[in-house]
Amino acid sequence: MSNLVIVESPAKAKTIQKYLGSDYEVLASMGHVRDLPKSKLGVDVEHDFQPQYLDIKGKGDLIKKLKQTAAKSSHIYLATDPDREGEAISWHLSQMLGLNEEDPNRVTFNEITKSGVQSGMEHPRKIDLDLVNAQQARRILDRIVGYKISPFLWRKVRRGLSAGRVQSVAVRIIVDREKEIEKFKPEEYWTLDAKMRKKGYQKQFGATFYGDQKGKIKLHNKEEADAILAKLQDAEYIVSNVKKSIRRKSPAPPFITSTLQQEASRKLGFQARRTMKAAQELYEGVEVAGMGAVGLITYMRTDSLRISEEARAAATGYIRDTWGDKYLPEKPRYFKSRASAQDAHEAIRPTMPDLSPDKVKDSLTGDQYKLYKLIWERFIASLMANAVYDTVQADIAAGEYIFKASGRTVRFDGYTVLYEESKDDEEKEGGALPPLEKDDPLILKELKGNQHFTQPPPRYTEASLIKALEEKGIGRPSTYAPTITTILAREYVERDGKALKPTVLGDVITQLMKDHFKDIVDVGFTAHMEDDLDNVEAGKINWVDTLHQFYDGFEQTLEKAEKEMDGTRVKIPDEETDEVCELCGRKMVIKVGRFGKFLACPGYPECKNTKKLVKETGGFCPKCGARVLLKKSKKGRPYYGCENNPRCDFMTWDEPLKETCPKCGKSLFRKKGKNAKIYCANEECGYERAVEKK
Structure with a gap:
């Protein structure tokens, strides 16, 4: 009989299997195996918020395999990620497999290296129920807010809308900044x-x-x-x-989750979601030539600046060998974490400080290499001389x-x-x-x-929004990326270049929330809730009491809002565009239908003209002279194409400019990347020039 180790992802399973050998079988749970039901609240608010957990649909075969393998294994180790979410997944697996909660079957790995895995396996512990309860409390809080307020928004505004405990505050922060900009009077x-x-x-x-x-x-x-x-x-x-x-x-300290997302946005142009995807891959393990599968960075969801002495010594040795003693500080440099930091893990660092980015470049994807290089350089530099x-x-x-x-x-x-x-x-x-x-x-x-x-305050970018959320105590390391993804997907916020600006819908919903659910969009209230969840995790307060403290007042607020808005429906103002209706001369507005946004004449029903909503670029087609529009491929990747498609087949990945070619007068295009240049797409012209560095 072998030992069973259950992790979250196949990549992590493959890397850990290499270090543990044939006496162990490593399987992946593919994330959560149980969750609250999708079709209903799934929380008994009348009986201390008892959750109803169900096996996740589509995971039947996987659950069956886990149970069969567990039944013939001599020992079972639960090795999901070392955070609240990972602890909850291990607890659900324990419940599903009928394990004794008092048994030391929980292991964690701060890094997926041979020493990291061996150290984790040598120190098994029982499941930390305080961590589990903190995750349960967060999940139930978010479910209550979402399932109670969202139907209210459907009835009072339009179907398909949603509210979230963290996302609503994030949208409010962006809306409030937009109001500041609108009110600003330049001097x-x-x-x-x-x-x-x-x-x-x-x-x-x-x-x-x-x-x-x-x-x-x-x-x-x-x-x-x-x-x-x-x-x-x-x-x-x-x-x-x-x-x-x-x-x-x-030097700046090594990365924590928030600073990694901010710096990757500034230096690499990565959105938070893209950053965390590449970081997850680097943590779980990649195939490196001559080394096999190996985790290249420590756990990437952390708010601690702590560094292990082993890593410090390895980095110091690398600095001495590469640049000499004069590049080392007189005294070793230690960084102090924020007072609110949980300090459960180290800062984000390379697992092997002497493994420079150039040594692994050929084994990594473009995103993995760029992010590893950023993490490695930041970490090594943090321990160098001023x-x-x-x-x-x-x-x-x-x-x-x-x-x-x-x-x-x-x-x-x-x-x-x-x-x-x-x-x-x-x-x-x-x-x-x-x-x-x-x-x-x-x-x-x-x-x-x-x-x-004088200039108004700038709109938030992903980097500055994450910084603001962290400073205000909204959300935690694991929530920044999904929060931004959600508010963009719900169309409460949209991108304007790198900036985030509220949509008309986001503005309307935020005002409604301010009027009727003040606490939900209150920065201080939400930050206090995060502190309460941290205290649940620390075992200082009871998770059920925390939920009662929130829900008892929330239920009254919801009843009051229903009464105040009885028979009322909020109309979302139409967003006017510069596109003129060719039938009646009015400026067309943006409407939302079953298949997304489109242009419509505000003169309906007298004028029923509608059009596809297109985004102009200011550039013109080098083949036929028509407008070049911003479009999206089937996979969602933006590209630029002629408005006369399919009659004209011109398309490009390169950005059209409003600037015209000094030789032939046609639109210029900007090519990005290593061979960046500004060029004329007219094949008979050939004009091009280098992109000026900022």
Whole structure:
């Protein structure tokens, strides 16, 4: 009789089987085997929220195989993922297979390597019911919110809508930001920007008007700027003060789930879902040439910055061998996790720090390689020495006024030899200044006033939304990606380039939720619920009491909303477009039908004109001159095609630009990737140029 090990995925099963050998049989449960029923609430709210769990439809053969194999196995180990969800899956498997909950049959692997698997198998424990109850409480909370509010939305707005405990707050955050943008009133301001050089030096440097000896002067309009420009006509520019200093910059900590999703969005353009898919594959194991199946990163759902001493030592050795001792910090660097972090796992790191991305590149898919490289570089850099800069700040007197110039030069590159973190709002830092000393005369080469306007807060991107959710305590590492996927799929939010903006539907639903289910879309209330779930996991509070605390007030809120909206139905305003109805001249609006969105004339029933909804790109077909439209393939991949299809067969994966070709006047296209370029698609032209780097 062999030992049975049950994991969640076939990839993980294959990797673990290699390390355990023939005395073990490793099978995959393919995720959950039991869940609440799809067709009804499945929770007895009258009797302490007793859940009704059913075998998941379509998994009958798999469950039968698991039971048959378990019956002939000498010992059964439950090795699902090391988090709440994984603990719950193990508990369901235990219930289904009739195992004793007190038996030590639960094993966890922080990394799928030989040492990681052996360590996990050497330390079996019993199922942690606090973890299970925290997952049950979350699942039941989400089921109650979804199954109680969604039918209400169907009756009061339209069928097919849904509400969610975390998704509703995420949509509200995006809607509130849009309201801020709409209310924002830009204010004019001016800067005076100079270019100058030191005598004996040809290279120019920039300086910006600051004010006078009394302090900073703000310029609100052209008149104020011109008045000072007039006074500066014949001014001499002399260095009045120079401040030199040394600045040390520390590396960013290794990744946790949220920062990985943010950085992958900024640096790789990955959506959160794409990031987590590649990370899951790297964790579960990939076939590496010469090594076989091996997990390349530690568990990717974590909020802890802890690093094992074994990994720290391996990384330190790699840094010493590759760059030398001077690239190691004077003292080992430790990172402090957030106060709310569960600290159940390490930070996300490579399982073998000396396995550089180049060594495994040929064994990985494009996404796997890019993400592994990002994780590996971030981790190694986090344990390297600080970067050191020489900084210079100079005050420049110009008559009664002062200009300021700043610059920096690298004294020691430190960790930046390998990696630097991206930011949503990166500020450009000045380069090197010439050697400036007090009383040095300067030669003015250019001085002009520049008009500016204050900008509204930016729309959220996936990266900045995840950051906001984390900072506000909404959701947990495992929920960020599915939350964003859900609000996009429900069409409460849509993409505008990288930005996320609310749809008319999202705006209407959020306002209805604010009016009638204030707590559900309240950031503080939702964050408090997350804290309660963490306390359930820690064994500090009872999960049933937590559900009662929520539901008793929620039930009254739902009854009140039903009374207040009795006989009322909310109309979703039509979204007007720039497309003009060729039959009557009205601007067409976007409607939603059985087969999705379409254009319709608002003059219905007098005018019944409808059209397909198309997205213009601003580009024109190089073959027939018609508009090039954004389309989607059968697999959902965006591409660009001629509006005259099928009469015209032009299509491309490359983005059309509004810019026209300087040679033939036709639309230019942008090709992305390694061989990025801007080119003319007119075969008789041949114009192309390199893409300018930002």
